[in-house]
Amino acid sequence: MISLLALHNLNCCDVLREGGTSMTSTVLQKIVVPGWPEDKRQLKIYETSDDLTTDFADYVAQLSEQTVKERGVFAVAFSGGSLISVMGRLCEAPYNQTVDWTKWHILWADERVVGKNHVDSNYKLAKNGLLSKVPVLSSHVHSINDNLTAEEAAAEYEFVLRQLVKTRTVDVCESSDCPKFDLILLGMGPDGHVASLFPGHPALEQREDWVTYLTDSPEPPPERITFTLPVINSASNVAIVVTGEAKSMAVHRAIDDVAEESDAVTFPARMVQPTDGQLVWFLDRSAASRLQCAPQLFD
């Protein structure tokens, strides 16, 4: 694994080269930025998708253990896409035995407004890829109502979320009054979208609602609901998992300091900046291949 800590002001950073630390990794490279809180932003780059998947499973399992100790529950929000197959590692030993699945409460950071059995359903994807294989309690799986319009489904999902916040099943963020998820798991599209927050779409601007809706998603299916940025940025932990060369330019725009200045307020993945929480990017080598902050990785 190659780990870069603290993503900004990388031009004034110290670079430390260390030996491999995990069983499968070959290189660990750590960039420490003076003045940047190392525990708030991390970028991890892996030689192989297998390295990534295993370290990601460790990360989720550790957060789950620590949070269950502290709060008695673990409130996590999933996205769709390839993230779910990465999460598949959690169904295997040792995680299937060591993770306290009965304490998990699961919501969706975004969902397509289709039936739960539809091939496009993020619920179905997560159910087949993870939830049906581990002892999560069905009463803790909070999926959207698939009998409603997108607008109604978003309003109802926000209501569900408000009830979970009232009981502190989902914690509350004191600075924003938004839900404070223990963990929000995101993928990223080649256009930089996260959850169903697409570049240039008004949903990206939404600051009042916790859950909003789209009927004109640039990517099919057109009708979706999504957490808004204030909810994502109020989480205790956010992980963004990205693999493949096709997303390397978006990774560059989301992370590098040299990217267009306007990207800070228009490029969704770059706008994921948890206020008090921690952000970890999990990348494979191909996805990281255009990162200017780490050219030494690719010499």
Ligand SMILES: O=C(O)[C@H](O)[C@@H](O)[C@H](O)[C@H](O)COP(=O)(O)O
């Ligand atoms: O429902 C969705 O469409 C997703 O939640 C979306 O945000 C996804 O995570 C990205 O498009 C990346 O998907 P891939 O990893 O499959 O490219």
